[in-house]
Amino acid sequence: MPDETPRIPAQRDLATLEAGLDALETARSTRAEPLRRLLRILLPPLLAAAALLGLWNLLVLARIKPGWVLPGPGDVYDALVADWTRYGIGDALLGSISRAVIGFGASVLLGTLIGLAAAGSRTLRSAVAPLLSGLQNLPSVAWVPIAIMWFGITPATIYTVMLLGAVPSVVIGLIDGIDQVPPIYRKVGGNLGARGLVLVRRVLLPAALPAYVSGLKQGWAFSWRSLMAAELIAVSPTLGPGIGQTLELARENQDMALAFATVLLILGLGVLVNVLGFAPVERGLRHRRGLERA
Amino acid sequence: MPDETPRIPAQRDLATLEAGLDALETARSTRAEPLRRLLRILLPPLLAAAALLGLWNLLVLARIKPGWVLPGPGDVYDALVADWTRYGIGDALLGSISRAVIGFGASVLLGTLIGLAAAGSRTLRSAVAPLLSGLQNLPSVAWVPIAIMWFGITPATIYTVMLLGAVPSVVIGLIDGIDQVPPIYRKVGGNLGARGLVLVRRVLLPAALPAYVSGLKQGWAFSWRSLMAAELIAVSPTLGPGIGQTLELARENQDMALAFATVLLILGLGVLVNVLGFAPVERGLRHRRGLERA
Amino acid sequence: AQMEPASAVPAATGSGTAAASLRLGYFANLTHSTPIAGLAEGFYRARLGSTKLSTVVFADGPDEMTALLSGQLDAAYVGPSSALSAYSASHGTGLEIVAGAETGGAELVVAPGIRTVADLRGKTLADPQLGNTQDIALRSWLLQQGIHTTLQGTGEVDVEPSGNPTTLSLLRTGRIAGAWVPEPWASRLVIDGGGHVLVDERTLWPQGRFATTVLVVRSDYLAAHPQTVRELIAGQIAANAWITANPARAEQVVEGRIAELSGVRLEPAVLSRAWSEQSVTNDPIASSLRTELQHAVAVGLSTSSTSISGIYDLSALDDALSAAGRPAAGADGLGTP
Amino acid sequence: MTTSDFLEHAAAATLDPARPPAVRLSGVCKTFGGADAVPVLDEIDLQVAAGELLCVLGASGCGKSTLLNLIAGLDRPSAGQISVDGGHAALMFQESALFPWLTAAGNVELALRLRKVAKAERREQARRLLSLVRLDGAADKRVHELSGGMRQRVAMARALAQNSAVLLMDEPFAALDAITRDVLHEELVSLWEGNAREGRPLAIVFVTHNVREAVRLGQRVVLLSSRPGRVAREWSVDLPQPRRIEDAAVAGLAAEITGELRREISRHA
Amino acid sequence: MTTSDFLEHAAAATLDPARPPAVRLSGVCKTFGGADAVPVLDEIDLQVAAGELLCVLGASGCGKSTLLNLIAGLDRPSAGQISVDGGHAALMFQESALFPWLTAAGNVELALRLRKVAKAERREQARRLLSLVRLDGAADKRVHELSGGMRQRVAMARALAQNSAVLLMDEPFAALDAITRDVLHEELVSLWEGNAREGRPLAIVFVTHNVREAVRLGQRVVLLSSRPGRVAREWSVDLPQPRRIEDAAVAGLAAEITGELRREISRHA
Ligand SMILES: Nc1ncnc2c1ncn2[C@@H]1O[C@H](COP(=O)(O)OP(=O)(O)OP(=O)(O)O)[C@@H](O)[C@H]1O
Ligand SMILES: Nc1ncnc2c1ncn2[C@@H]1O[C@H](COP(=O)(O)OP(=O)(O)OP(=O)(O)O)[C@@H](O)[C@H]1O
Numbered sequence A, B: 001m002p003d004e005t006p007r008i009p010a011q012r013d014l015a016t017l018e019a020g021l022d023a024l025e026t027a028r029s030t031r032a033e034p035l036r037r038l039l040r041i042l043l044p045p046l047l048a049a050a051a052l053l054g055l056w057n058l059l060v061l062a063r064i065k066p067g068w069v070l071p072g073p074g075d076v077y078d079a080l081v082a083d084w085t086r087y088g089i090g091d092a093l094l095g096s097i098s099r100a101v102i103g104f105g106a107s108v109l110l111g112t113l114i115g116l117a118a119a120g121s122r123t124l125r126s127a128v129a130p131l132l133s134g135l136q137n138l139p140s141v142a143w144v145p146i147a148i149m150w151f152g153i154t155p156a157t158i159y160t161v162m163l164l165g166a167v168p169s170v171v172i173g174l175i176d177g178i179d180q181v182p183p184i185y186r187k188v189g190g191n192l193g194a195r196g197l198v199l200v201r202r203v204l205l206p207a208a209l210p211a212y213v214s215g216l217k218q219g220w221a222f223s224w225r226s227l228m229a230a231e232l233i234a235v236s237p238t239l240g241p242g243i244g245q246t247l248e249l250a251r252e253n254q255d256m257a258l259a260f261a262t263v264l265l266i267l268g269l270g271v272l273v274n275v276l277g278f279a280p281v282e283r284g285l286r287h288r289r290g291l292e293r294a
Numbered sequence C: 001a002q003m004e005p006a007s008a009v010p011a012a013t014g015s016g017t018a019a020a021s022l023r024l025g026y027f028a029n030l031t032h033s034t035p036i037a038g039l040a041e042g043f044y045r046a047r048l049g050s051t052k053l054s055t056v057v058f059a060d061g062p063d064e065m066t067a068l069l070s071g072q073l074d075a076a077y078v079g080p081s082s083a084l085s086a087y088s089a090s091h092g093t094g095l096e097i098v099a100g101a102e103t104g105g106a107e108l109v110v111a112p113g114i115r116t117v118a119d120l121r122g123k124t125l126a127d128p129q130l131g132n133t134q135d136i137a138l139r140s141w142l143l144q145q146g147i148h149t150t151l152q153g154t155g156e157v158d159v160e161p162s163g164n165p166t167t168l169s170l171l172r173t174g175r176i177a178g179a180w181v182p183e184p185w186a187s188r189l190v191i192d193g194g195g196h197v198l199v200d201e202r203t204l205w206p207q208g209r210f211a212t213t214v215l216v217v218r219s220d221y222l223a224a225h226p227q228t229v230r231e232l233i234a235g236q237i238a239a240n241a242w243i244t245a246n247p248a249r250a251e252q253v254v255e256g257r258i259a260e261l262s263g264v265r266l267e268p269a270v271l272s273r274a275w276s277e278q279s280v281t282n283d284p285i286a287s288s289l290r291t292e293l294q295h296a297v298a299v300g301l302s303t304s305s306t307s308i309s310g311i312y313d314l315s316a317l318d319d320a321l322s323a324a325g326r327p328a329a330g331a332d333g334l335g336t337p
Numbered sequence D, E: 001m002t003t004s005d006f007l008e009h010a011a012a013a014t015l016d017p018a019r020p021p022a023v024r025l026s027g028v029c030k031t032f033g034g035a036d037a038v039p040v041l042d043e044i045d046l047q048v049a050a051g052e053l054l055c056v057l058g059a060s061g062c063g064k065s066t067l068l069n070l071i072a073g074l075d076r077p078s079a080g081q082i083s084v085d086g087g088h089a090a091l092m093f094q095e096s097a098l099f100p101w102l103t104a105a106g107n108v109e110l111a112l113r114l115r116k117v118a119k120a121e122r123r124e125q126a127r128r129l130l131s132l133v134r135l136d137g138a139a140d141k142r143v144h145e146l147s148g149g150m151r152q153r154v155a156m157a158r159a160l161a162q163n164s165a166v167l168l169m170d171e172p173f174a175a176l177d178a179i180t181r182d183v184l185h186e187e188l189v190s191l192w193e194g195n196a197r198e199g200r201p202l203a204i205v206f207v208t209h210n211v212r213e214a215v216r217l218g219q220r221v222v223l224l225s226s227r228p229g230r231v232a233r234e235w236s237v238d239l240p241q242p243r244r245i246e247d248a249a250v251a252g253l254a255a256e257i258t259g260e261l262r263r264e265i266s267r268h269a
């Protein structure tokens, strides 16, 4: 960035470190500097993670709780390495991720379809939205007996519980997004001859996209949490391993190091999905609409 | 409404029933007709609920499952009446609601504070947002054992689990909302002399309000679900009754009628909070900004 | 069963056809050593012949019973209190207990400072969940000691129904004075939690025997395929005989399978202690269920209207026992009329 | 020449009896709800002939945009009837109202796509329309990268892309410098004349604040009064095209209209 | 009179040696990122004296709004230095950019509140400012209930409420009819003169497309060229205030400037 500000004196009194960092981030990289950009994206969360790690270590060193209650980062790392093959954590992780992808994909599809239908009609929307919000309130455990009743212990049970958790969230995100579309866009679209689905597809959906992506993020969180709840129901060869079971296992074994390791894996996965998945999409959206602040 | 459209011939071909309904909803009630307005707000969700009830009854009548596996609406009503005093459902409901209110209130407060801090600095935001999204992925059950170790089975455990569930959602809603504020408002605010917290309070927050309310809705869902999860695991005389325990009781007793009744209570509560809480706020917001579609 | 349906007709009369499949549920848990060893050593498959056996491992009784009642399972090993809940939830038409499996293996383990019953006053005790077998046992034992509890917990002794893993950490952190838990948690509380046994539940029962795990079968499955159920029970009898004859080998097999199925690895000390606290049986010990129900009514966990007559259908078991040259088990008046 | 002469003449000059009027408003009223509901438009009777170029003048806030919204069918009149020949009128909004998720060219192409123009042709036509409004270089710019005047021109290209028989323009050139405006006047008139020659008459309702612009372009100029908006007067502009905005005749009529406008406004001040 | 004479004169007329210039730009460049980065502003040197009323003209998209943004500190120059006397310049944006969650009066009051004006006075001042822009009746309207011209006037009231020593106005009257515009010209000049009399000179940088408006208002008129934006020429306007937009002298200078503008634009077309 030095080539951007060579002759500007420090005339504004806000030239603090933070403003500098902000400028660093918002300055456009005219020539692609992928490494630097990646760093700029990854650095802040990494620093935050490092800070948390430091805090945690401090707590452990302060010995406020015995080691089996509050294991240190080292213990957790050891547990992870030792238990990785013993408990098949890799497989469990893969199993959960593939379920999460399928379940979330289905939720997005279904949620978007319902959302679009609701978007077209205000009556439908005001009929469906409160029910969906109510559904969101229901804990996943409430669905488990019903899903077992219908599907037994099959993948269908897990996906049902996930869908019931995530679909309302996706639908509500979409509905809220569409409700917040400035009416001028709807008017312009209508005047250009867009009606019904075409209006939705060409105008309302793109206009609501940022809010929709926000909704998807929440939907992802809901589906992941519902998945964890669903994975605890049963162990069955037809279901395969899952990280939710690993977490339960750690709890059963009172193995706090493994519990922390599992929690960190789930957390890390969530962060990764966010940093590599949602965040770039959101950044791209904002950038293309000129929503990034100067 | 008749006084609004006396001389308009049916010239548009879109004069379908639905368009009529839509017009009914959007037409301004110049003179307050509170009863009619209330009806207009409550009717669609009530109709939807009635339709679902009908569907359910149909399934029951089709006898695809025995009555004690899939109880009918009548059975559920009977169970609710019979078990109300026996299991202290009223007290349980009150207990859960009061916890939900306190926990959600605290989440909103804390989440808003963190969100506002993050809103001020893009660096902080990009550091904190992925971590929070990661936190959202963690099922409440992951926190319960940790919270119990720290706090024992006390209200603190329940509130900790609720906060960990809901705060990230509130923060993310706020951050997303603020990220989507058109930069012109930020510029205008800055030019008018608003800086730091004043900018946030007077410009960013009002501009992001619709998205923020969306985030609050999701936060409410998260806190309610976390509450249920916490109530299932942390059972203690010192905690008092909760509807989550009632649900668990029904599940353990294989009492499907009571389980359905409890689920319906939770659902109904969610719908009520939405219809009487969030929906009017959202409608008011949209109305005042001219976001309602004509 | 007492309540009609056409499906619940002449149970186990020796007629009926062999089922094409049998779906069996159980837990990956020490109290389920009969199915674990029986499956691992092939005793069931040997008897079931052409009937295709599939198994589902459950994490908790209510979910397992839901699956059974809604026709997703045909037979299941489960604790008697879950079986009873499901039985009364289905108004006596959903399932039958056709055999016992496990007895013993529940203790009141208390913190080091607790020596006598009197020490418990004003303290907090834990158990697995409200209204389950151990909860009833704890409350009725306390009542017999003159200590009152309430379902809300706040009595002369507070009862906190916490999950078993939570109970262990509560005991270790000194937040509870003790807990009435099944194996292997009782052993874990002793070995990992530094507690000691105040009451061994076996001492409270005639001959020290009470049902811990039973085998239930869905009523319409039993009606349609009594033959298959007989073979299932015959498989169990063989499995139990093997376990009794080879305790050391059985202990290893069961431990290995539990580790495989659930990942839970018991410390050798915990395992051997827990193993010795319980034993397998084919007798459902019907009398213990009746007593338990009386206890439940006494402590206010159940109303006296709860009927359990007809919950046992032991004809298949008796057939199988007599075929194996053993004495019949009694339904203690709770059998199918 | 009295005002009524103008009116007579206007009617004769623009109404082709063979074609139905492009837009017909009769007794149109519009009141926005609210406690202090004052009528914005009151009993408007107005016809726009097929192929007519009508300019509308009026004080700020008198209801011009409301009128165009009603004709375009975006809002419903509180009373009265509106009919548009062919059922559809293209509207160029006062705020350019471009879609921020599309480029300049993308905005124009969307209008073409919604008319079901084939893909290859879309690109070509969008290029041509952007070139017409002198934005050859800005096709790939996003909306937030365009200046105010550039946005208005993209909006004009988009409205033209609709190829409707009725074109409603709401202060289309307000953000343009005099020279660019001049150029676009010429382009608009030649497009309009071209359409007439090809037998596809294009009726334009052109709202502006610039009285000279109105006289430079219009065959007829309508002056709306404010609170409530009524047709206060109308003038037929008899000057031959091509006119220039600097022409003395244009300035003369503009002066007269400005005087009338001043009177209209002072009546309410 | 040659151009350089004009320049000499302008400097003499407006620069009060006792006061530092209100705005000083030296060597200011601005390039927006992107693959095809062409400089928008190139080496702009410009001073605005305290209390000067400077009008800026230029083709659509030449960089006028960019220039004002830079002066207001909303964007940073790619090169060069900008200093503003008192550190702050009030900006009236080209798009009126009102806050939709506030009423018209609320928008004005917010500007006052941010200046820490006491509550009671806020209400009174907002009322006065709205009355200045002839919006007495619209104080309680929400933004979406205002017409385009009404929004611009609220934005002007809001900018005036900032009470800054430097006021930047970006095409403030583009959406106003001739008469309302005339009225506001008078109000603006009298406010500006009032400030000067009270010893609180108000420097105004007024961007417009209307050449006559520039001559009607400005002490000095600057013409920007396009691609890249540079100061092409400047004129000192020596006519006494009160001027009227119809004055022959105004029209004469306007014609000269228009000619120059035409030449500037055709150089790039
Ligand atoms: N949605 C609305 N609700 C209430 N009043 C409205 C609404 N829309 C417009 N108005 C009022 O109607 C009147 C006319 O508005 P309109 O936008 O048609 O004016 P206009 O002639 O286009 O003005 P301008 O030249 O300033 O754009 C204004 O007084 C405005 O306040
Ligand atoms: N954020 C941006 N990114 C890229 N290019 C931009 C951006 N903002 C402005 N430009 C370009 O800079 C040039 C000048 O824009 P500016 O808005 O300053 O013009 P203007 O003189 O105000 O024009 P108008 O009179 O039409 O409002 C335009 O060509 C525009 O495309």
Ligand SMILES: [Mg+2]
Binding pocket: D064, D065, D066, D094, D170, E147, E148, E149
């Ligand atoms: Mg208008």
Ligand SMILES: [Mg+2]
Binding pocket: D147, D148, D149, E064, E065, E066, E094, E170
């Ligand atoms: Mg501009």
